[in-house]
Amino acid sequence: MVDLRVDELPAAAAAVLRRRAKADGRSPEQHVRQELLALARRRVPIDGVVEFRAERGVPEPSLAEPDAVALWRDHDLPTEAVAVFARRAEAAGVPLGEYVRQELIGVARRGTVADALLEFAEVQERDPSLRMGMDEIAASIAYARGL
Structure with a gap:
């Protein structure tokens, strides 16, 4: 069974998820739950394979396996999401x-402009003598990303 706690993810992914949680005023566990719910609702490329398998009558996977039970127990996910x-x-x-672990890592790797701004804000919190214009930083990030 894979442990899906934030602390058990790679350090960079865990830092992103913790930062997002703090910005949203949630615990990291609450934030991970919200990320998992959003991932379950979002269509992804593998869904085409899932649909093909369903059309061919491939039986549904068991939800009694330890990882499924852990998703219910540790993240309070609805049955449909699991x-x-x-x-x-x-x-x-x-x-x-x-x-699910790889999906969470992937979510953390797809950084946003907001993620970058949160990182800059952390740096400024650690060293208040730094003078950073967040609007200019946001504009630079958006420009670099072609937004």
């Missing part, structure tokens, strides 16, 4: 816990 992840994991040919 089922979405279980179907995607099975279609991808990876264990459920590893699939």
Whole structure:
């Protein structure tokens, strides 16, 4: 069974998720739950394979396996969200816990302008003598990303 606690993710991913949680006024665990719910609702490329398998009558994966139970217990996810992840994991040919772990890492790697600004704000908190114009930084990040 894979541990999906924020502290068990790679350091960079954990830092991003903690930063986002703090900005949203949530605990890291609450934030991870919200990220997982959003991931379950969002259509992803593997969903085409999931649908193909369903059309062919491939049986649904078991939700009684330890990783599924951990998602319910540790993240209080609804059954349908766990089922979405279980179907995607099975279609991808990876264990459920590893699939969800990789998805969380992927979410953290897809940084936003807001993520970058939160990092700059942390730096400024650590050293208040730094003079940073957040509007200019935001404009520079958006320009660099072609936004």
